[in-house]
Amino acid sequence: MSQLRFETADVAGVRFGVSPVWETVSSLWVLRDPIRNALHLPWIDRARTFVARPEVAVAVGPLRELARPRAWLPDFLTPPPPGPDVEFEESLEQVRATPPAVVVRDLLATTPRRPLGPFGQALRTDPKAMLPALVTALRVWHDVAIAPDWPRMRALLEADIAHRGSQLAEGGAGLALAGLHPTVRWAGDRVVSDDPWRLDFHLGGRGIALNPGVFTPQRVLWNLLEDSPPGGTYPVRAVATLWEAAPAPPGDPLARVIGSGRAGLLQLLDSAATTSDLARRTGMSAGNVSQHLAALHAAGLVSRVRQGRHVLYRGTDAATVLLRASRGE
Incomplete structure (x- = not known):
């Protein structure tokens, strides 16, 4: 010790x-x-x-x-x-x-x-x-x-x-x-x-x-x-995600409604993440992630808060309800 x-x-x-x-x-x-x-x-x-x-x-x-x-x-x-x-x-x-x-x-x-x-x-x-x-x-x-x-x-x-x-x-x-x-x-x-x-x-x-x-x-x-x-x-936290492939939700009902990119992001936003981290984990460009996050934020599905030079995004309660509904829970 x-x-x-x-x-x-x-x-x-x-x-x-x-x-x-x-x-x-x-x-x-x-x-x-x-x-x-x-x-x-x-x-x-x-x-x-x-x-x-x-x-x-x-x-x-x-x-x-x-x-x-x-x-x-x-x-x-x-x-x-x-x-x-x-x-x-x-x-x-x-x-x-x-x-x-x-x-x-x-x-x-x-x-x-x-x-x-x-x-x-x-x-x-x-x-x-x-x-x-x-x-x-x-x-x-x-x-x-x-x-x-x-x-x-x-x-x-x-x-x-x-x-x-x-x-x-x-x-x-x-x-x-x-x-x-x-x-x-x-x-x-x-x-x-x-x-x-x-x-x-x-x-x-x-x-x-x-x-x-x-x-x-x-x-x-x-x-x-x-x-x-x-x-x-x-x-570092979440090191097991470093080499993972981009999440792919084929057949996901939510993906058919809001698009696979936005649905994939919501799946990852049960904990706070930055744009660059989401880009790394999904394989999307940072620009595409930013566009999807802006749309999700405007729809009330994502919250954002600045911490120093970082902006952290997280799914809202509405996003949780939507994800559960899409999974039939």
Whole structure:
């Protein structure tokens, strides 16, 4: 069990963002353990073809050595996102700018679990000379394995952050923190996390940067060192929908009345969602989704509310009645 102790300033400093570099690194865990990550098999099948290319295998080798299953990651490799709209190049620059002393410290912090491999040892010995190879590995793997699917991944991650924003508005930071994962709870002035690490960490007024993760294992992973920005990564909501096919309601009586696109959207709006998330899940363009939502909103079947820079849509009570009637309930 771990504890994160909060001051008033820490509660005010809770923030959420997207981390492209985290997805790039953590995806290698999934690639090496497909049995435990069967829901990502569509992505794994494609990624295996990429890593089988000799030029990719060589370039990505340094990253694969550090991102080993059941081994600790050096924290500098996955810096907390500095804001909600971070691009991959910004994250990459954070890694590139890591001071050599921090590289060595973070590498040594991983050795109690497993010794460093050849590249890790060389990186520890000469961080300045070896760090560029690691940055190159990050860029190559992101370009071939993550970038093609990044728009739909980002839509899912942003939908999760919109949900956390709704929790902050409804119940404050305590509700948002307690909702990160079933193994986490808010205990008045601290987060208690049921994990094997036994951390007792005081945030010290620095707040904490949190990001949802597509490839994150089923617990919250903390980035907590005294002289680094505190951070944490938690499993994104609805990750099982990421690779699903577009919903198709053939023969649905409601689809014959209002159209299959609008009927499909209503089926998904039993919980709040953004336009981009709905586009990802249905396979429609964002423009088509927006047009359908506008029509459904005008008909009183969809409500909408702004949360920060996101607009969340949800089916109304009238939509629930209509859906039940179409199913003969």
